[in-house]
Each structure stands twice: as structure tokens, then as C-alpha cells.
Amino acid sequence: MSGPDLLIIGGGAAGLSAAATASGLGLSVELLDERPALGGNFYAGIGERANDDRALGPDEVRGRALLAGTAGATRSSSTFAWRIERDGRTFVASEAGGVRSIKPRRLLIATGAMERPIPIPAAVLPGVMYAGAAQLLLKTAASVPAGRCVLVGSGPLLLLLATQLLASGVRPAGIVETTPRTSLRAYLSHLPAALSAPGLLARGIGVLGKLRTSGVPFHRGATQALIAGSDRVERIEFTDASGRRQSIDADLVLLHDGILPNDHVTRLLGCRERWNEAQHCFQPVTDPWGETSLPGVFAAGDCTGIGGARAAELCGTLAALEIARQLGRIDEAERDRRASRPRRALKRQQSFRPFLDMQFPPSIALAGDAASDTVVCRCEDVTAGQIRLAVAQGATGPDQLKSFTRCGMGPCQGRSCSMAVAEIIAEETGSPIEAIGRHDIRSPLKPLPLGQIAAAEAEVVS
Amino acid sequence: MSARSRKGVEFAVIGGGLVGAAVAYGLIRKGRQVALLDEGDSAFRASRGNFGLVWAQGKGDKLEAYAPWARQGAALWADFASELTAATEVEVELEQNGGFVFCLTEDALRSRADTMERLCKRSGLDYDVMTPSQIARYMPGVSDNFAGATFSREDGHANPLKLLRALHAAISATEGALRRGMPIERIEPVSGGYRLISAATEIACENVILAAGLGNGKLAESLGITLPIKPMRGQILVTERYEKIMTVPSENVRQTQDGTFLLGGSWEDVGYDVSTTFEVTRDIAALAVRYFPFLENVRLVRSWSALRILAPDNAPIYHELAPGAFLVTCHSGVSLAAIHADRVAGWLAAGTLPAEAAPFSLDRFTPATSPEYALG
Numbered sequence: 001m002s003g004p005d006l007l008i009i010g011g012g013a014a015g016l017s018a019a020a021t022a023s024g025l026g027l028s029v030e031l032l033d034e035r036p037a038l039g040g041n042f043y044a045g046i047g048e049r050a051n052d053d054r055a056l057g058p059d060e061v062r063g064r065a066l067l068a069g070t071a072g073a074t075r076s077s078s079t080f081a082w083r084i085e086r087d088g089r090t091f092v093a094s095e096a097g098g099v100r101s102i103k104p105r106r107l108l109i110a111t112g113a114m115e116r117p118i119p120i121p122a123a124v125l126p127g128v129m130y131a132g133a134a135q136l137l138l139k140t141a142a143s144v145p146a147g148r149c150v151l152v153g154s155g156p157l158l159l160l161l162a163t164q165l166l167a168s169g170v171r172p173a174g175i176v177e178t179t180p181r182t183s184l185r186a187y188l189s190h191l192p193a194a195l196s197a198p199g200l201l202a203r204g205i206g207v208l209g210k211l212r213t214s215g216v217p218f219h220r221g222a223t224q225a226l227i228a229g230s231d232r233v234e235r236i237e238f239t240d241a242s243g244r245r246q247s248i249d250a251d252l253v254l255l256h257d258g259i260l261p262n263d264h265v266t267r268l269l270g271c272r273e274r275w276n277e278a279q280h281c282f283q284p285v286t287d288p289w290g291e292t293s294l295p296g297v298f299a300a301g302d303c304t305g306i307g308g309a310r311a312a313e314l315c316g317t318l319a320a321l322e323i324a325r326q327l328g329r330i331d332e333a334e335r336d337r338r339a340s341r342p343r344r345a346l347k348r349q350q351s352f353r354p355f356l357d358m359q360f361p362p363s364i365a366l367a368g369d370a371a372s373d374t375v376v377c378r379c380e381d382v383t384a385g386q387i388r389l390a391v392a393q394g395a396t397g398p399d400q401l402k403s404f405t406r407c408g409m410g411p412c413q414g415r416s417c418s419m420a421v422a423e424i425i426a427e428e429t430g431s432p433i434e435a436i437g438r439h440d441i442r443s444p445l446k447p448l449p450l451g452q453i454a455a456a457e458a459e460v461v462s
Numbered sequence: 463m464s465a466r467s468r469k470g471v472e473f474a475v476i477g478g479g480l481v482g483a484a485v486a487y488g489l490i491r492k493g494r495q496v497a498l499l500d501e502g503d504s505a506f507r508a509s510r511g512n513f514g515l516v517w518a519q520g521k522g523d524k525l526e527a528y529a530p531w532a533r534q535g536a537a538l539w540a541d542f543a544s545e546l547t548a549a550t551e552v553e554v555e556l557e558q559n560g561g562f563v564f565c566l567t568e569d570a571l572r573s574r575a576d577t578m579e580r581l582c583k584r585s586g587l588d589y590d591v592m593t594p595s596q597i598a599r600y601m602p603g604v605s606d607n608f609a610g611a612t613f614s615r616e617d618g619h620a621n622p623l624k625l626l627r628a629l630h631a632a633i634s635a636t637e638g639a640l641r642r643g644m645p646i647e648r649i650e651p652v653s654g655g656y657r658l659i660s661a662a663t664e665i666a667c668e669n670v671i672l673a674a675g676l677g678n679g680k681l682a683e684s685l686g687i688t689l690p691i692k693p694m695r696g697q698i699l700v701t702e703r704y705e706k707i708m709t710v711p712s713e714n715v716r717q718t719q720d721g722t723f724l725l726g727g728s729w730e731d732v733g734y735d736v737s738t739t740f741e742v743t744r745d746i747a748a749l750a751v752r753y754f755p756f757l758e759n760v761r762l763v764r765s766w767s768a769l770r771i772l773a774p775d776n777a778p779i780y781h782e783l784a785p786g787a788f789l790v791t792c793h794s795g796v797s798l799a800a801i802h803a804d805r806v807a808g809w810l811a812a813g814t815l816p817a818e819a820a821p822f823s824l825d826r827f828t829p830a831t832s833p834e835y836a837l838g
Contacts, residue, residue, distance in 0.1 A: 083740055091740055101740070394478075394630035396642050397502065403510045403623040404630075411702060411763050442764050443738055447702060450725075451758030454748035456740075 004028040004074070005327055006320070007090055007104035009081055009265060012040020013309040014301025015110035016066040018316035018323075023072030025324040030102060031073045032092060034080035034446070037140070038070075039063055040112050041132065042309035045140040059309075066313065082444040086269055088296060091456070093448055099456040106296055106323045109266055110316060113259040113302035116281075117416040118153070119367045119384065120227070121374050123255065127233030131256035135161050144170045147251030150236050152225055154179040154363045156204065156356060158256040163210045174217040174248040176238050178257075178363040181221050186358055194355035197348045201355075219246065225364060227253055257365040261303045264415060268441040269294055275434035278357040279306055280366075281419070282438065289322035290315055298323060311349040314342045367420035368427035376424070377417040379410020384424060391428045398422060398439035408439050411447050470666025471497040473810065474658055475673055476646045476681060479509035480622065480795030481802060482673030483629035487546075488807025490636055497665065498633055499644035499658070501677070508675050509795055511768015512622035513698060513726045514718070515711060516556065517797045519589060519614035520563060520574075522581050524775035527821035529585035531778075532794070535801035536616050542800035543620065549635070552628035554620050555719045561617030562597060562712035564608060564753060571609040578612050589614045600710040603756045611712065619711040621718065622796050629799075646674070648684035649787065656787060669786040671810060675771045676734070678791050685783050690827045691791060693769035695730040697742045699750075700764040701757070715750050715757075723760065725750040729770075736767045774827060780806060781824040782815055789824070 006022050008015045011033035023029045031038070039046040043063030076094065083091040088107040093099045115130045122128060131151060137143040144165065149172050151158050162175055194201055211218055221241035228235050228247075235249045263273070266284040272293035273282045283305040290298040300319040301312030318339055325335040367376065372385030382405045395401035398408070398421050407421060408414030414421075418438040426433040475486040478500025486498040518536045522529030536558070543556040565571035571591065578589045590613045594606040597613075634640040644665075650657045655668040672678045682689045703721035711717070714727040727749070728742045743765055751758050770793040773779055778792030788810055792798055809815050815823070 083743070085740070086737075089740075390627070392634075393627065394500070394634055394640055394642065395627075399507075399510075403507075404627045406623075409700075409764060411761075413764070442766050443743070444762055444765065447761035447763050449759050449761050450699075450701065450747045450751055453744055453762060454751045454758070456744050 003103035004030045006106045008108045010110035011038035012112045014312035014316035016070050017313040018320040019073040020069030021317045021320035025329045029073035031075045032079045033077045036078050044136050080446050082448045109299040110301045111262045111303040114262040116258045116260045116365045118255050118257050118365045119370045119374050119376050119420045122227035128253045131158050131161050131254040134254050144168050145252045148173040149252040150174045150248050150250040151254045152176045153256040155256050155258040155360045159207050172216050176222045177220045178222050190355040190358050193351040197352035200352045257362050263303050280362050290319035314346040317342045367423040376420045377407040379412050380406040382407040387424050402439045473669045474667035475671045477674035484799040484802040485807050487629050488803035492811045496639050498640050500642045501645045502643045508768050509626050512796050514619045514622045516618045525777040526584045528777040529581045533585045533587045535798045538800035546628045550628045550631040554624045556620040558618030560615045560710045562611040562613050564611045566608045568609045574612050601708045603754050605755050672789045694772045695732050697728045697738050697767045698726040701760045702763050738765045738767050780819045780822040
């Protein structure tokens, strides 16, 4: 049995557009997504909900068009890659219980973004959840929070979610924005580039306008935010921009401090990565078409650096064009002709990004000076204090630290702790974070029952 | 001691894994001045891939002197563990309630029992042959879908990661004894000792101990000696946590104190390749499920590979390569940790290898040196 020309992991904006472009050029394409429905984070729920565009606006329309364009690809949801070899051979498991392997000619990783984990002691308190998770519930299940809900943190998504909650009839009890104030000089230096993408800027201004006129208490430039509560969340305390200590009672706190590339797969494969200072994250290195340091393995969208859904879609298209050229479907001239419009559009999108990065640096998620009792690794229950002790006892790198403390060894494979660990080691040893790096990723990418692995024999086609 | 004037450090130990750390810990306890030179985060680190058995049974199959040595190594472990824990507050999770080696077929079990019988004559290590229903007393949930196992009362297991951490913690309690980020590239003899050279720095020492695992090959070359060691890959699977039901480990399946199951036992001659493979992952999982059917529903959380450092007879090598330059290498860094910290560190502190060490010297790999053979 021969494998598909292209296997795409992740059915968000990048994966969908790549699938549409590649299958449109005659490539055989398989598209996998671990969630029950395609769409990723930004277009979550597009395939499932009835025609209720009320809360989500024109994005849903665009998402549905993207999804419709992928009809030529073999699409599987509730299916995840639990093991990927460097030659692209991918072992997938479905929730139904099967295990199979796929040997594609090219692999495209389009695993999107994840919430930047916020290592504060209260993050494990009942009644605290990440804003992204709340937004997913809203998009996929039309589920809205009950009780007094306060949004805390920084980032465009936090403010967007506030307007989406308002549109769904939920009035937040407050927004506590911890974004540090930008200096006028920095603001002005990034503004011209941002103005080249007036649509995005206008959208941002629109969100702010909606929040101001809504009358929801909106505290900008808050510092020393603290979530208080014994058994569960009771209130949020903070110092406002004028230096006054304030308190808002809350049943639910929605935390957010920006998003990170979900680069677990490229890390597993050992693709070269670099540190992105502006976005305070690691990201895989790709060429202008999205090919990683591992020939034949491509990555596109937010998993290569945060660019947003529209940029992800364009990157997916560009990757598919180059893959089609490598596989002989189109020649170089044709690839470049088809790439010119998306590349121009991508440039506009990317020109806006430094403005956003400058506006919303991580503010509460930085772990270097996290309190000692902060649980950094939730799987293995390892605190910031235990990590500092292990560093003092000789663990000067994330892999040694992992073996000393089990931090990063649990079922999440370090998805939630690896940045915090790098920040703490950097702080303790005085080394730059890019020199520290993150621990190695091991198979499986997601936990899988041994029986399912043991039985794989009969089904594997080699 | 450190005030004594000398050319550099008294003992430099190259390699911060279990072998080097155990020797360095032992030397420090014997009052010696030590610098343990650890390569850094990217080292191959067989220590991190160790399965964690504290094991005597079956050792010495190809070098019988190893059988009593391994047995003594296991016997020293309890005191070693309690001293280490007392010094560092790191619990190394030692359990010595016995251990099993499973055999699928009657033939394999018979052959295994014959080997155990032969080694018992040399080491005195007693053993039993057990059927699956007898094994179930120690390892509940075991199937009856295999022939049986050999059991030794003196075997057990510990947590190799905690052991390494405890050793590092104990060593770093002495100022300057643990030096990190020191990938030594070559050794140069100088008057009164050695100079150890890395890209960034040089270290002078009176005595040097090569305990760098596979890295010893290159280091010994710099002294003009070729070592007969090679990597042998082992893959290990780790499951999610489960109720603690097993009191005794086996060579293929063991349950740690926090409840996860470790599954292992692969031997692959694939050079310096530390990747894991689907086929071996599947085979390890399938064998574990055959022995313990309930594992079918327990989820695999992590897998990894590490390289055993193997001599042709699978036994350790203790050898004085040049005056004051000693080689200590083995693939049983956990099993032999106690005896390395105790006896081997004692030899090194004395500056000479005794007759007891002779069977483990490199000379055993150099045939054609016996007079009659050479003359004939």
C-alpha cells in the first residue's frame, strides 16, 4: 500500500488551506485532527453548529469556506499521531481504538498554538480556567460561564473573548488587564508598519471601543494581580494604574497571557529551532515555504511562531505550493506565480505582528521569579522551589532537571512546564534562555493503552 | 587536605553519570580531594536510561569472577542507600525483596536454571525456579501464558534518577567537587599527573579516573589505548501510574514506588543511535501484556532509549591505563554503585588496583599472550 503524497497534522487554518491547495493541485492528501471536529482553535466549531453566526461573526463564514475547500482530501477527526519517525512515517490512533501507520511523501505539521501556561499558585484553584478554553467552549458548545466572571491577564484574545461573551449575553464582572504600558516611543516606532494592515488595526480598535461602551469595569495597566480563595476562587485583587489596591469578587477567573507555538511535533522530530525574543518563545526554523531543517517535513501556521489565523492560512497555501513543486505537480515558475498573491497578503499580516507583540508582551506568565510554592509541572506536582533546589544540586539543563525532579515526564510531556522550567533555570544560572532550551520530547506524543500498541502488529503496513 | 601543595586536584573523575558519581562520592568519603567533571545536559547519559535493577542473578555468565562481585555489590546496597539518604535527604527508593527473570518456554527456563546453577557454584547466590502461579504471590496479575521464572532473593531495584541526584547532591556539598559543563576531550600526561583538556579549559590533576561511559573510548585513545567497548541500545517504556501492587521487579517489567510500570529488555546493536523505534516499542508492549494482561488498559506515557556500555563479556572493566590513570566502566551503573563507592573508590584512594581487580582488567581481552601460545 502506498502512502499519500501529503499528510497534514492539524486541521486548523493552516492545515485546511494546505489541504485545499494541495488536493486542488492533484496531490493525494490526508488530514488528521485530534479534536472531534476540524477547524482548530480559531475556526473551532465551524462544522458543527447550526447557522448561529451571532457570537462569532464573519470569521465563521470564512472558516466554513476553508473547510468546504478540503473536500478532496481524506479527513479524519478524533485521530491523533502518537508517534512520528524522522522519515515521516506516522503512527496514528483513533478514539475508536485502531492503530495504523501512514508513510507520506511529505509531512506538514500544522498544530497551531496553545495558551502560554501561567505559573502562579492560584492557577490550580477550582474556578480558574484559561481564556482559550472558555472560548473553545463558547465556540464548540455555545457554553457560557455562569456566575461572576473576571478576565485577567493580557493579550488580544482576552479582550476578544470579553466582546464574544458580551455578544452571547454574558456580562463579565470585570477585566483586569496586566499588560504593561507601552512607551510612546515604542508605540510610534511600530505604528507605521501596523498601519499597512488597516483592517487588523481597525478590528482591534473596534474591540476596545465595544469594551469601553459596554460599561464592564476595565482596568488597564493593573499590577500585582492576585487570585484569592481557599477552596475555590473568591476574588481577584490588584493594584490599578493609579496605584490603588482594588478587589473584585469572582466565581470564575479566566486567565490569559498570550499564546505559544504548539511545537511539540517539530520538537519530537528534532527540527532546528530558534528563540523569538519579541514573542518570548521558541519556534522551529523554516524556509520561506515552511520546510523545516528536516527535508520533506514542513510546518505552517502558529506552530512556527504566532501570526494569527489569516497568516496561518496563507502559510499553509505556500507550503502546499512548494510541496506540489517538490513532487513534480507544478514547476517553479507556476509555484511562484501562484504564490505571489498569498505572499503579498502574508507580508501585510506580518507587518502588523510586531505591533501586537510590542503591545502584549507576556506579563504574568514569566516564571523566573515565581513563588516557591507555585506548581510548575502539574502532572508530577513539581514546584518552582523544588526546581530551584534541583538546579542548585546540579541540574543545570532541562533534561537533567527532568531526571532529577520528573518535571516534564508526565502525560502532558512537558507541554505546560517547559517554558517555565527554562525561565527558572535561566534565572538561577544567569544564562540566557535560548542557551538553556527545553527538554527532549519522547514518543508517544499522547498517552496510548499498551494493548492498542501491542495489537498494532497486524495492522501496520511497512 | 586541600591545603596540601600539589599540581592540581588530587583525583579528577571524568564523567558525572552513575559510575563516575559513585566513585567520586566514595573518594570524598575517604577524605580525598575530588573534582567530578560532568559533560553537561547533552551527554548520552546511560544513567538516565537505566532500568533501575539492583541485580546479581545471571551476572558473570561470560566472566565468572563477575558473579561473586555482582553479589557483593547487591549486598552493599542497603547501607549505601541509607548513608546517601541520610546525607542528602534524597530517597533512592531501594527495595530488595527479590527479583525475577521470566522465560517464555520450558527450554529457555531450563537453560536459564542451568546457568544459575553454574554461577551459584562460584558466587553462592541461591535461586528458585517458579511457576506463574508461584510468581503471582509477588507480582499479582501475572498470566500463566509462559513457562516460569528464576527468582533470586537478593535482587531488587531502586530509582536510578534519584540515585544520580543523591550522588550529585552529596558531592556538591563539598565546595568545587562537582564541576559542570566540562566535556573533556583528551588527557595529556605531564610530570606528576595529567592535564585534562576541553575546548574551554584545562584541568591539572594528580590522578585521573575515566568514568565517561562510551566517552572513555576517545579519552583512552589519547593515552594510546583502544578500548573494547561498544554501545548496546535498550528501549524502555513507562506507563501512567497505577495502584502499587508489585513488591518485586522482573527483568522486563517493574513497578516503581510511585506506581508507574517500567517495561524494557531490548538489546540492539545499532551504534550511537538513541532513537526509539515503533517495532521495539510494540514488541516490548506485547511481551509485557502477555506476561501481565491487565497492562493492556494501562497507558504508555513515555519511551526512551539509552546506550549500554558493553564490554565483550558484559562485565565491568577496572584497569590502570597509565600510572595514576584508571578506567572504571560497566553497564550496571545502578547494581554496582555501592561497590564502586566502597571497594573501587578504596582501591583508587590507595593508588593501586589489588589482585581482586585483576580478573576485570583489560588484559582479559588480549588473547595470545600466554607464553606457551606465543611460543607455539
